[in-house]
Amino acid sequence: MVSEYLKQNTADYHDAAEKLFNSEKIFNKTFTLEDYKKIIHTNYLMLLHSEDKIFNSLSGKYADKLQLAERKKLPLIEKDLESLSLDNQTASHDLEFDTEHEALGAMYVIEGSTLGGNVIAKQLSKTDGFDAVTFNFFGCYQENTGPMWKNFKEVLDTEVSEEKYGEVLSGAKKLYSFLLNVN
Template identity: 45%
Template sequence: MLSDYLKKKTEIYHKEIEEKLESNKLFNSTFTDKNYYKMLQVNHVFLKSYEDSIKQFLTEKDLKNLALTKLNKLQLIEKDIQELGIEPQMANKQFELESRAEAIGALYVIEGSMLGGNVIAKTLKKYPFLENKSFNYFGHYGENLGQAWKNFINYINQEFTTEEEKQQVFQGAKKAYEDLISFA
């Protein structure tokens, strides 16, 4: 299955971005507002660099089957940045994906981060400096997160079944992770 393949092949990148963003601090009460702002800024630049490229490759079938997947996360994170009064960082360029499979790989990185984002939002609400904030980006799926992720995984597992397709999806995920890491 593609999802198992991606999870295994991207594990090293996932760990690296968590280290760079110091995600572990969330769970030992040493996370600060600066950590959160950096997390938002990095994800903002990433979405700004990738969201339009991903959308260019998605087919009508993709859009129909991924209806639960919200493809407008950039505007959500921009609401959070504005609410917090932090300066958004500029994206140097729009990253170009080469195929639908690569776009799905990049989308896998974005959607996978939403799983962690839900935990992040719940944990951050316990911090006095963030208890009244909206968490438009990290909390936008709310109680629909599990179903949205399951739907996404089931769809990509059905759509990309050959070794060549799996490798292309991985290349998109790898490219996206490497860029996300470089922004941090």
């Protein structure tokens, strides 16, 4: 299954992202509003440079099965930017996905961040200093986070043939590399 293949082959990237964003501080309640601003800003840049490209790369088959209209996150994270008094920016980095399968791999990174973001939002909502934070991006699916992730994984696992795993992994690595190096 491609979802397991991606999980195994992007584990180092995932760990590097957790380190970059000081994720351990989230659970020991030492995560600050400045830490949160960094994670929102970096995820904003990732979405700004990738979301439309990903969605435009996917055929109608995926648009329907993945409920793409319900997965748009850029407008939500822009609300978070505004509430945190951070500036919107224009796309300034090259990030391209060469195939539909690369776009699916990149989407895996974004959907995975949504899954983790739900946990982050719940944890930070219990942390001092986060009373006024709205968590538009991290709480985007609310109680539907589990079902949305499950749907995404099922579509990947049923639609992507084994010979395309490398392309999907390539897209995931491209987006992880971008996330880890953009600022």
